[in-house]
Amino acid sequence: xxxxxxxxxSNNTCPSPPSLTEKAQQNIFGDVxxxxxAVLVGGAATALGCLVSLFLMTxxxxxxxxxxxxxxxxxxxLVIPWYSITSFLSICFPNVFIGLSPWFNYFExxxxxxxxxxxxxxxxxxxxxxxxxxxxxxxxxKKGPTLTGKESLEWYRAKWIAVFQLPVVCLIVAVLTDxxxxxxxxxEFSTGSxxxxxxxxxxxxxxxxxxxxxxTSIIKFYMTLKPHIAEHKPLLKIVAFKLVVGITxxxxxxxxxxxxxxxxxxxxxxxxxxxxxxxxxLIICLQNILIAIFFIYAYPYTPYIIPAHSTSVAExxxxxxxxxxxxxxxxxxxxxxxxxFNPMEVARGVKFAFTMxxxxxxxxxxxxSDTEYVPLKEPYGERNHGHGGQSYEGYQG
Numbered sequence: 421x422x423x424x425x426x427x428x429x430s431n432n433t434c435p436s437p438p439s440l441t442e443k444a445q446q447n448i449f450g451d452v453x454x455x456x457x458a459v460l461v462g463g464a465a466t467a468l469g470c471l472v473s474l475f476l477m478t479x480x481x482x483x484x485x486x487x488x489x490x491x492x493x494x495x496x497x498l499v500i501p502w503y504s505i506t507s508f509l510s511i512c513f514p515n516v517f518i519g520l521s522p523w524f525n526y527f528e529x530x531x532x533x534x535x536x537x538x539x540x541x542x543x544x545x546x547x548x549x550x551x552x553x554x555x556x557x558x559x560x561x562k563k564g565p566t567l568t569g570k571e572s573l574e575w576y577r578a579k580w581i582a583v584f585q586l587p588v589v590c591l592i593v594a595v596l597t598d599x600x601x602x603x604x605x606x607x608e609f610s611t612g613s614x615x616x617x618x619x620x621x622x623x624x625x626x627x628x629x630x631x632x633x634x635x636t637s638i639i640k641f642y643m644t645l646k647p648h649i650a651e652h653k654p655l656l657k658i659v660a661f662k663l664v665v666g667i668t669x670x671x672x673x674x675x676x677x678x679x680x681x682x683x684x685x686x687x688x689x690x691x692x693x694x695x696x697x698x699x700x701x702l703i704i705c706l707q708n709i710l711i712a713i714f715f716i717y718a719y720p721y722t723p724y725i726i727p728a729h730s731t732s733v734a735e736x737x738x739x740x741x742x743x744x745x746x747x748x749x750x751x752x753x754x755x756x757x758x759x760x761f762n763p764m765e766v767a768r769g770v771k772f773a774f775t776m777x778x779x780x781x782x783x784x785x786x787x788x789s790d791t792e793y794v795p796l797k798e799p800y801g802e803r804n805h806g807h808g809g810q811s812y813e814g815y816q817g
Contacts, residue, residue: 434607434618439512440693447487448689455694458511458702466508467706470501472712477760479721481753485745486724488545491759492538493719496657498760499531499664500715504708507701514697518601518608522594525627528665529634533766535661536583538639542649547772550576559644574646577776582637584773587766589630593623609679609696619814635662660718663711668704675700 447453477497480490506524510517544550554576559567569577599617600606607618616622642654675696678684684695726745749756 434604440697441663442585442691442693443525443693444689444694446688454690455511455698456695458698459476462508462511462702462705465702465709467506469504469705469708469712472709473497473500473715475547476712476716476719476721478753480550480719480724481749481756482747483721483724483726484747484749484753484756485726487748487756488541489538490533490721490724491756492541494756495534496531496538496661497715497719499527499661500708500712502527503664503668506703507704507708510701514693517697517701520596520608522590522597522623522627525631526587526590526594529590530766531661531765533584533587533769536580536641536659537769538657539638539641539645539649539654542652542654543645561666574681579637579641580738580769581773581777583634583641584766584770586630586634588770589626593627596624610706631665656718660711660715663714664708667707671700671703 444455448457448760474798477494480494480497484490503524506520510520540550542789544553554573555569557568557572559575561567591773596619597606600623601608605619606623621660640657642649642658646654675684679696686692686695690699
């Protein structure tokens with residue numbers, strides 16, 4: 421039996437694969453089919469992974485001593501529940517897989533941009549201070565001269581643009597995926613026809629290139645700033661985040677190769693949908709449990725806990741303001757939870773990227789003066805983000 425069956429396709433028509441919701445002819449054991457087994461196991465794995473992530477996010481939310489850092493951490497941690505839930509929905513409803521998968525990539529773009537902002541936060545709390553920092557920074561390049569002054573500042577701005585293009589590209593790809601899928605020209609499973617004729621190939625290419633640019637930029641950003649932010653263990657944070665998407669990308673590549681080599685052939689117990697949608701999604705649900713546990717070590721909440729004995733700035737050794745510091749998340753951390761779902765920080769980052777790109781283009785074309793770029797509006801206002809109480813400045817991990 422070939423991988424693709426059903427209607428024969430012309431050169432310009434997407435081949436029709438077997439139904440993704442087809443029932444298996446035989447159960448894997450007893451009265452349980454593979455799909456039913458996957459729903460049970462995937463549901464349990466999703467619940468466990470989400471609970472672990474929710475625990476970490478709740479501990480941050482109820483111990484908000486440095487809001488500008490912890491709000492970003494919580495938003496990054498949300499990537500695991502988001503991916504687990506979308507994967508579980510793909511197990512339960514295989515037909516929605518194609519429409520759901522690009523929206524995870526969109527959230528990945530948001531999370532990666534937030535990780536970049538977190539590293540920027542480690543450098544300096546405001547855009548103005550950051551630009552002053554980079555203006556004074558000497559950047560050693562493997563190839564080419566050492567960057568100083570304005571060149572270092574341009575390097576920082578270029579990295580910002582390279583990272584914040586990802587949410588924009590992923591959003592466009594997600595929308596076009598749903599549109600082309602509805603129009604019948606997306607063609608996720610194009611075995612037997614040239615993939616170059618269908619939207620899936622080109623949209624996947626755009627998404628992968630955009631992701632590659634953003635990831636490469638954030639790694640170079642880390643490598644350059646490593647001596648200045650090493651105390652915050654940013655590499656561990658990058659590794660934890662990329663485990664979520666990196667392993668999944670490799671798995672999708674393996675399944676794609678197996679498809680092209682006609683090795684994923686349906687059997688009496690495994691349907692086309694089981695092999696191409698349910699099984700990959702189940703693997704994601706299971707592996708996210710381990711990654712969620714790793715996130716607890718990569719994005720710990722313990723460094724943000726205010727010591728119970730601290731009653732003054734002198735005793736705290738780094739609290740801002742006078743009097744006893746206190747947590748700023750509100751009752752049960754409600755301010756933190758609201759911030760997690762607030763898209764404006766990333767939206768301002770995207771706007772700032774477009775502003776810098778536009779001014780850079782005008783400068784190179786000679787149509788604009790060599791002026792400073794418009795600074796990014798701070799997402800949380802003042803440094804200490806006062807909601808009553810003081811901000812704890814002792815985080816070192």
